[in-house]
Amino acid sequence: MVTDYSAKPSGGLIANLGTDNQMMHDSGSEEAWIEVIQKMDLVYADLVRYQVELEEKNSALEEAQHFIESVQTAMTDVLIVCDIQGRIQQANKALETITGRSEKELLNRSFKELFGESSQHLVDGFADKIRSETVYDCEVNLLRADGKPTPLAMNCSSRYDHNGRLVGMVLIGRPVGELRRAYEELHATHRELKQAQEQLVHSEKMASLGRLVAGVAHELNNPISFVFGNMHALKRYGSRITQYLDAIHKGTAEEEREALRKQLKIDHILSDIGSLIDGTLEGAERVSDIVLDLRRFSGNQQEDTQPFPLAPVVATAVDWVVKAARRKPEVSVDIPEELEAVGIKGLVHQILVNLVQNAIDVMDEVDAPRLQIRGWQDWDNVRIEVRDFGPGIPKQDLMRVFDPFFTTKDVGKGTGLGLYISYGLASDQGGSLIASNHPDGGAMFTLTLKAV
Ligand SMILES: Nc1ncnc2c1ncn2[C@@H]1O[C@H](COP(=O)(O)OP(=O)(O)O)[C@@H](O)[C@H]1O
Ligand SMILES: [Mg+2]
Incomplete structure (x- = not known):
């Protein structure tokens, strides 16, 4: 200047x-x-x-x-700042978007108006609660522009001025509708998957039952046909004996009676009748045994473990599967008559059926299919080894064969559940099932059960 x-x-x-x-x-x-x-x-x-x-x-x-x-604008969470009377002093973009109201319309209104009927008792308590603690993750329903409620996970804390006086509260809410929908979808998918798996396990059971029925039918056919044959013979014998007795009762002369006796082969009938009846009885017993086995296989598997002889269980399991097989392998079973295990007979039977069926399946194209089964006592355990002469199991699959749905069979031929189920059945009885390859080739499954 x-x-x-x-x-x-x-x-x-x-x-x-x-x-x-x-x-x-x-x-x-x-x-x-x-x-x-x-x-x-x-x-x-x-x-x-x-x-x-x-x-x-x-x-x-x-x-x-x-x-x-x-x-505040970038926040996806809803922000509401109120004074101590609950009048809105500030709101962010997320709140404007969800409620469809501008900040101007929101200012000075009671924050409680923003929430649905069902949340009123919760938001009513906020002002009191924040004096002693912060409210975390309280689920309330914010009313959308269309009047429908949308769930928020709400945190509410107190706000102080520079003198440390309580002047209001800050509410931050995270919309959880999407999260919940996603969770519910996940839950539903999981439920469906579980159902599908149960159905598959069931159909695998039905399929193995189906395979067994063919074997059982074969097995029943034998005793029934000789019971039939014997009964026909007995019927014939019966009418001849009646004819002979009639002649005796009429007082036929001895000579004529002797001639009739020869003609009707009465002596032969008398010597044959005993074995005919024994044979029939044996056949009937065989049928009843098969029915008993079948019942054990399909029936109540909740029964307790108990000692039972292994040889007959192995014999029927092998018999049934092999009888139904298209190509029958040469079978050798080496199990001591007196060998007993503690377990559930029906389950052991089911495991063996699965193992034998798999062995027969993999030897479908083998020149000389052979199946070897051994059983022995090993300290406190009993072991049963099922070995085939097929291609064996690739090393990387040795653990995977027990996974549900693991199968190398064509679609429609394998479900991949047989070994998964068998593994579970073995552990249900306190035993185990292990897959390995025999050093001289072929797969070998070892079932371990408790000894008596
Ligand atoms: N004895 C065996 N030799 C070679 N591979 C086998 C044998 N047993 C089972 N496996 C393999 O394990 C898979 C699973 O068997 P499993 O659970 O019984 O289901 P599935 O027989 O329906 O395939 C078979 O597909 C096969 O690849
Ligand atoms: Mg199988």
């Missing part, structure tokens, strides 16, 4: 100053003027500096405000 200090004062403030200091010399009053003007300059410079500082602070404040706004 340029000031002409030599210019004569010409009225106003300066003119008055000039006339009120008549005692002062001209030079003295000029100095006073200069001092005053310099002070004014200083004050003015200070003012300018304050102004600049103020503007800087203002723009920093604006920047901070923008920053906070951008964060």
Whole structure:
């Protein structure tokens, strides 16, 4: 600023100053003027500096405000800031979007209006609760623009002013509708999968039962056909004996009677009848044994473990499967008559049927199919080894063969559940089932059960 200090004062403030200091010399009053003007300059410079500082602070404040706004706008969680009476003081974009109301419409309304009927008792308690603790993950229903409720996981905490006075609360809610829908979908899929698996396990059981029925039919055919044959013979014998006895009762002469006896082969009948009846009885017993076995196979498997002789169980299992097989292998079974195991007969039978069936399946194209079964006692255990002369199991599949649905068979031929089920049945009786390959080729399955 340029000031002409030599210019004569010409009225106003300066003119008055000039006339009120008549005692002062001209030079003295000029100095006073200069001092005053310099002070004014200083004050003015200070003012300018304050102004600049103020503007800087203002723009920093604006920047901070923008920053906070951008964060609030970007938040996907809902933010509601209320005073202590529950009147909304600030809301973010997420809340505006869900409720379909602008911040202006929301301001000063009670935050409780935003929630559905079923959540009122919860939000009513927020103001009291936050005095002692923060509310975490409280599930409330926010009303959407269309009036329908959408679930939020709500946190609510207290807000204090710079003096540490409680002035309101801050609510942050995470929309959980999507999450819940996804969870419910997952749950439903899991349920369906479980059902499908149960159905498959069931159909595998039915399939193995089907395979067995063919073997059983074969097995039953034999005793039934000789019971039939014997009964026909007995019927014939019966009518001849009746004829002979009639002749005796009529008092036929001895000669004629003897002739009749020869003609009707009565002596032969009498010597044959005993073995005929024994044979028939044996056949009937065989049929009843098969029925008993069948019942054990299909019936109640909840029974307790108990000691039982192994040889007959192995024999029927092998018999049934082999009888139904298209190509019958040469079978050798080496199990001591007296060998007993503790377990559930029907389950052991089912495991052996699965193992023998698999062995026969893999030897379908083998030149000389052979099946070897051995059993022996090994300290506290009984082991049964089922070995075939097929291609064996690739090393990387040795553990996988017990996985549900693991099969190398064509679609429709294998379910991959036989070994999975057998493994479970072995452990149900406190035993185990192991797959390996014999050093001389072929697969070998070892079933271990408890010894008596
Ligand atoms: N004796 C065996 N020799 C070679 N591989 C076998 C033998 N037994 C089972 N496996 C393998 O294990 C798989 C699973 O058997 P399993 O659970 O009984 O189901 P599936 O017979 O329906 O395939 C078979 O597909 C086969 O690859
Ligand atoms: Mg199988």
